[in-house]
Amino acid sequence: MSLQGKAMKTRSFFVGELEKGAASVLITGDELKHLRGVLRLREGEAVTIFNGRGLVVKGVIQRIVKQAATVSVLGEDTESRESSVHVVLLQALVKGDKNDFIVQKAVELGATGIVFYAAKRTVPLLGPGRGTDRLIRWRRIAIEAAKQCGRSVIPGISLADGIEEAVAGHACPRMFKAGKGFLKIMLLESETTRTIKDMLRTAPAAKAAALLIGPEGGFTDEDVVHAAKNGFTPVSLGRRILRAETAAIAALTIVQYELDGMD
Ligand code: SAM
Numbered sequence: 001m002s003l004q005g006k007a008m009k010t011r012s013f014f015v016g017e018l019e020k021g022a023a024s025v026l027i028t029g030d031e032l033k034h035l036r037g038v039l040r041l042r043e044g045e046a047v048t049i050f051n052g053r054g055l056v057v058k059g060v061i062q063r064i065v066k067q068a069a070t071v072s073v074l075g076e077d078t079e080s081r082e083s084s085v086h087v088v089l090l091q092a093l094v095k096g097d098k099n100d101f102i103v104q105k106a107v108e109l110g111a112t113g114i115v116f117y118a119a120k121r122t123v124p125l126l127g128p129g130r131g132t133d134r135l136i137r138w139r140r141i142a143i144e145a146a147k148q149c150g151r152s153v154i155p156g157i158s159l160a161d162g163i164e165e166a167v168a169g170h171a172c173p174r175m176f177k178a179g180k181g182f183l184k185i186m187l188l189e190s191e192t193t194r195t196i197k198d199m200l201r202t203a204p205a206a207k208a209a210a211l212l213i214g215p216e217g218g219f220t221d222e223d224v225v226h227a228a229k230n231g232f233t234p235v236s237l238g239r240r241i242l243r244a245e246t247a248a249i250a251a252l253t254i255v256q257y258e259l260d261g262m263d
Contacts, residue, residue: 010046010058011039012147014154018051020076025049025059027069030140035061035069047071052146052154054082081150083110085260086208087252090166092119092215094244102245103138107145107155109252110260114138114157117166121217131159163223167212167230183209185255186227187247188234189218196235196251200258207259211251213244 013031027035027049035041043061049071050056056078059071089111091102099116106114138157146154158171165171167184183206185199200206212232214223224234237250256262 009150010048011035011041012048012050012150014052014143014147015049016051016053018049018055018057020055022057022073024062024073025057025071027071028067032067032069036064041069048077049073050146050152052143052152054080054152056152080152082153083112083256083260083262084207085110085256086112087255088113088115088172088210089248089252090115090117090160090210090212091248092117092163092213092244093122094216098245099134100138100141102248103141103157104145105245105249106252107142107151108149109249110151110256111155111252112153113155113172114142115160115166115171116158117160117163119163119215119217120220120223122215135159163212164226167227167232169210169230172210181206181208183255184212184227184230184232185209185251186212186219186224186232186234187214187237187251188224189214189236189241191234191236194233194235196237196254197258199233199235200255204259209255209259211248211255213248213251216244 013027013035015025015027018025041061043064045061047059047061048056049059056076057073058075058077059073061069062072063070087110089106091114093099093116103114135157142154142157160166160171183203185196212227237247242250
């Protein structure tokens with residue numbers, strides 16, 4: 001579709017409770033604060049509502065009161081911006097707020113799942129019980145990123161105990177059971193023979209992939225053995241050593257370009 005043909009993008013709001021066939025939807029909480037306080041939208045204005053599970057509807061604001069904005073639903077928006085490829089990012093926790101950055105970029109690049117794990121060489125990051133508030137924060141970042149890029153699906157984000165749990169697929173069992181046509185790719189900085197291009201070119205019809213990225217300190221030899229035991233193939237992203245967050249973005253982009261086409 002030419003840029004001129006792109007419909008004016010109406011403001012998008014996340015309502016997890018939205019179900020197919022709803023005649024009206026209530027916007028409450030943070031989304032209402034944004035609608036009223038930041039965007040200062042008024043009754044009669046057009047909006048888009050998505051439930052983060054693939055359903056998007058167009059609507060018009062009927063009423064705005066203190067606790068909620070009522071939106072009457074005009075119809076479903078069937079234009080999907082989802083990738084045709086299911087990609088799960090298995091990402092070693094990295095320092096500081098770079099994990100937030102990885103969540104945001106993984107959503108924009110169409111990931112359908114993000115599993116963080118504490119690798120052996122991960123600098124201890126999350127104190128006891130900190131995992132929950134990080135997951136809540138990452139979920140918020142994922143919702144904002146999905147709104148910004150126009151996705152209808154918000155990827156599931158989870159925390160695996162260690163690389164063992166991450167590569168075993170406990171966080172996304174359905175996908176790991178996909179079997180045929182499901183690529184398990186370990187991005188290994190020390191790999192010198194097979195490139196990611198070699199691997200993707202051998203499976204052009206693949207429609208699901210797991211991408212395993214290591215921590216700042218890199219993978220240990222036992223990580224490589226363990227990942228191989230779980231069906232992961234080590235591949236290189238080239239001769240330069242990338243930061244973990246750069247490797248995540250590069251690998252996601254390459255997989256989308258090769259297997260989905262990004263068209
Ligand atoms: N400490 C490692 C070293 O100096 O060799 C670097 C680790 S790198 C910062 C973090 C992760 O990014 C790696 O574990 C790997 O998953 C990925 N990565 C970085 N550069 C890569 C490359 N050229 N090929 C494949 N993966 C790469």
